[in-house]
Amino acid sequence: MHSLLQSMGVMTISLKKEDEEALRKLAKLKYGDKKGAIAKVIAEAVKRELTGQEQENARRRAIEIMEKGWNLKGWKYKGRDEFYD
Secondary structure (H helix, E strand, O other), X not given: OHHHHHOOOOOOOOOOHHHHHHHHHHHXXXXXXXOOHHHHXXXXXXXXXXXXXXXXXXXXXXXXXXXXXXXXXXXXXXXXXXXXX
């Protein structure tokens, strides 16, 4: 248990009253009255946000690559049928 406590950080945040109530309600719905329920809900939200940002960054990079195009060194083709039987 001691090593678990060492890996956790402590934060103090200020929320509007209605946001705090919504957070507590969500934590109770998901995890009941278990210790750490609010922390779990916040951690899940942070992970979702980071995953969303990673996906957005990957999407932007893919679009940049597509807009830039590929250098095929002069190779041209007439249509898709050249690639498929």
